[in-house]
Amino acid sequence: MPRWFLSRVGPALALLVAVTGTACSSSSAATSGPCTPSANPVVTLAAYSNPYAAYGKLISTWQSEWKDAHDGQLVQFLTSFGGSTTQAQSIINGLGADIYASSLAPDVEMVQQAGLITNDWQHAKDNSIVQSGSVVFDVRPGNPKHIENWNDLTQPGLKILTPDPAQSGGAKWNIVAAYGAAMRGEVPGYQKGNTADAERLLEGIFKNVTVMDKSANDSLKNFESGNGDVAITYDYQLAAAKAAGGDDVLVEPPSTVQVQTPTVVVDENANAHCVADIAKQFVDYLHTKEAQDIFASTAYTRPIPTAEAAKATDFLPAVKDLFTTDDLGGWDQLVSDTVFGPNGAFTQAFQAAKG
Amino acid sequence: MAEIVAIEHPARRPEGRARPPAGAALRRWSLRGAAFVYLGLFIILPVGVLLQHGFGAGFANLRDALRTPGGSAAIRLTLEMAALTAIINGIFGTLLAYVLVRMRFPGRDLLTTVVDLPFAVPTLVAGVMLVALYGPNSTVGGWFEAHGIHIIFAPLGILLALLFVTLPLVVRSVQPVLLELDPAEEEAARVLGAGRWTTFRRVMFPALRPAIAAGCLLAFARALGEYGAIVIVSGNIINKTLTAPVFITELLQPSAYVRTGGPDAAAAVSAVLFGLAFVLVLITEKLVHTERS
Numbered sequence: 001m002p003r004w005f006l007s008r009v010g011p012a013l014a015l016l017v018a019v020t021g022t023a024c025s026s027s028s029a030a031t032s033g034p035c036t037p038s039a040n041p042v043v044t045l046a047a048y049s050n051p052y053a054a055y056g057k058l059i060s061t062w063q064s065e066w067k068d069a070h071d072g073q074l075v076q077f078l079t080s081f082g083g084s085t086t087q088a089q090s091i092i093n094g095l096g097a098d099i100y101a102s103s104l105a106p107d108v109e110m111v112q113q114a115g116l117i118t119n120d121w122q123h124a125k126d127n128s129i130v131q132s133g134s135v136v137f138d139v140r141p142g143n144p145k146h147i148e149n150w151n152d153l154t155q156p157g158l159k160i161l162t163p164d165p166a167q168s169g170g171a172k173w174n175i176v177a178a179y180g181a182a183m184r185g186e187v188p189g190y191q192k193g194n195t196a197d198a199e200r201l202l203e204g205i206f207k208n209v210t211v212m213d214k215s216a217n218d219s220l221k222n223f224e225s226g227n228g229d230v231a232i233t234y235d236y237q238l239a240a241a242k243a244a245g246g247d248d249v250l251v252e253p254p255s256t257v258q259v260q261t262p263t264v265v266v267d268e269n270a271n272a273h274c275v276a277d278i279a280k281q282f283v284d285y286l287h288t289k290e291a292q293d294i295f296a297s298t299a300y301t302r303p304i305p306t307a308e309a310a311k312a313t314d315f316l317p318a319v320k321d322l323f324t325t326d327d328l329g330g331w332d333q334l335v336s337d338t339v340f341g342p343n344g345a346f347t348q349a350f351q352a353a354k355g
Numbered sequence: 356m357a358e359i360v361a362i363e364h365p366a367r368r369p370e371g372r373a374r375p376p377a378g379a380a381l382r383r384w385s386l387r388g389a390a391f392v393y394l395g396l397f398i399i400l401p402v403g404v405l406l407q408h409g410f411g412a413g414f415a416n417l418r419d420a421l422r423t424p425g426g427s428a429a430i431r432l433t434l435e436m437a438a439l440t441a442i443i444n445g446i447f448g449t450l451l452a453y454v455l456v457r458m459r460f461p462g463r464d465l466l467t468t469v470v471d472l473p474f475a476v477p478t479l480v481a482g483v484m485l486v487a488l489y490g491p492n493s494t495v496g497g498w499f500e501a502h503g504i505h506i507i508f509a510p511l512g513i514l515l516a517l518l519f520v521t522l523p524l525v526v527r528s529v530q531p532v533l534l535e536l537d538p539a540e541e542e543a544a545r546v547l548g549a550g551r552w553t554t555f556r557r558v559m560f561p562a563l564r565p566a567i568a569a570g571c572l573l574a575f576a577r578a579l580g581e582y583g584a585i586v587i588v589s590g591n592i593i594n595k596t597l598t599a600p601v602f603i604t605e606l607l608q609p610s611a612y613v614r615t616g617g618p619d620a621a622a623a624v625s626a627v628l629f630g631l632a633f634v635l636v637l638i639t640e641k642l643v644h645t646e647r648s
Contacts, residue, residue: 044592052605056424079424080592081605094491094500095508095590221607244617 035274042076047101048084054299084169098270098279101263121264128262130286131301135177137251138231154204161231164212174232177257186255202349239300239315255321409623420620425593429602437578440517445571448525456533482587508590516584525570532566572639576632
């Protein structure tokens with residue numbers, strides 16, 4: 001048997017070595033140095049995991065439009081999907097992405113601070129936001145725990161699923177949503193503009209958090225497999241789960257944050273690969289009506305302008321009070337000070353809840 | 356092929372429980388029963404569920420998964436990388452085992468312990484380490500990059516991660532057999548004029564072959580399923596560096612459900628990987644068994 005193994009399998013494995021060897025060397029042909037636009041340009045997109053299906057469709061649609069307008073030229077796309085923050089770190093570590101589709105602005109800032117993004121993305125069209133949604137509650141059929149607003153999440157014994165903000169960029173959206181709703185005086189029993197009250201709400205919620213998964217997606221999967229009474233998640237993710245046949249029930253809180261996800265050109269890489277112009281045109285395309293319709297039908301997202309986003313869509317209910325992170329002073333302030341800073345509302349509340 | 360073998364392996368329950376004879380037999384049966392129940396609960400049952408989800412509707416789920424962009428390329432890449440891992444670690448694992456068993460040098464005990472380190476390090480950490488060492492922006496990785504060799508976010512990085520994770524498997528499989536081999540045989544060969552290499556090839560290798568093959572196959576099977584280290588080092592570029600385990604987790608995205616079978620497609624791909632691993636373990640056992648009997 002071993003002789004058989006060595007004589008039969010051995011050569012096959014040797015062949016594999018040869019094949020993989022050539023595969024490796026062909027992959028090392030990535031362009032660098034002086035910029036001469038390739039006849040067969042290759043654009044690399046690193047995206048967070050949720051818009052997987054949407055980008056598939058957006059790319060193929062854009063590719064065929066480009067082909068028609070550019071003498072049959074095919075722009076090849078290399079795509080990578082993963083956690084938003086993980087992708088940001090990979091780009092900083094040298095993953096040569098020309099375009100970065102992030103789930104939240106602070107992740108883009110990380111890449112910017114590493115010197116890879118030099119364009120003024122925060123002041124570009126729609127502030128570079130290409131997808132929008134809101135933070136909602138995923139509850140069991142019939143909503144047996146009567147969860148309608150943020151204060152309902154503090155009822156004793158409730159089991160809440162939300163991802164870990166230390167690991168999941170998206171988890172920060174959930175916390176900002178609860179914080180903002182309290183600060184705007186839209187949560188019964190919590191005074192408007194009162195930081196201590198907002199902290200109390202977060203503490204009450206996090207006392208009930210039983211599972212902190214590593215991503216929003218894991219939270220949802222966990223909930224669907226029967227864990228917990230409520231999962232805090234994105235409305236578009238929930239709509240996707242429902243479209244796939246889940247029995248999830250979406251509850252839109254009266255006041256919640258507008259989730260805004262930016263997609264930007266990573267200038268340093270795009271220039272090095274000599275695809276800066278193509279990459280920019282693709283990102284611009286994402287802001288068109290056609291692309292937005294694809295986002296809405298494939299990824300169940302809301303329109304970009306906040307006033308528009310608050311309205312009901314084919315898949316999602318209307319929101320009474322939809323606010324943005326800018327209404328709360330912007331991400332910088334939320335991350336470094338008011339919510340996630342050393343003395344921020346969440347930092348304090350989390351210590352109190354788990355201490 | 357792989358799936359069929361896997362399907363043909365139903366949960367076997369202990370038979371003949373009726374007519375318990377003496378106390379000794381009863382004890383023997385309860386021991387056997389405990390083993391079967393344990394195996395059934397923790398291995399056979401989950402695998403059964405996986406197969407039921409993946410292939411409950413025939414091959415439609417697998418077809419869906421393979422039609423998803425990057426699906427078949429991911430499986431191919433995973434097989435190639437696992438095969439390379441098995442070969443390279445087969446060679447160097449054996450070498451390491453030989454050095455550790457047959458040679459005397461200071462720090463040998465320490466080195467023996469170091470071999471086990473990959474088992475104790477979370478594989479995700481292994482990935483982070485490799486990126487820090489060989490990433491395009493690190494000193495070492497930058498040098499390679501300047502010379503046109505891409506390591507991290509390229510297939511080579513995946514290979515390095517897999518080599519790290521599976522190294523102990525070959526060493527630990529060869530080492531005990533080597534320890535049992537009588538050094539007198541080697542000495543005899545040396546005395547009769549054989550060089551070191553000839554001694555290894557003609558005297559030791561035939562005896563070690565089943566253990567090396569077993570270690571290689573274990574490494575191959577382990578490499579098929581590795582996720583943690585790879586997800587960090589590969590960059591997960593579809594059709595280029597996306598491996599099957601990472602592809603499976605992407606299939607689990609709710610946004611992917613609509614286009615593919617979602618969890619069921621993921622189960623189908625997992626079952627294919629599992630089936631391959633299963634067949635390999637069977638071959639390994641056969642190899643070891645034939646050689647010993």
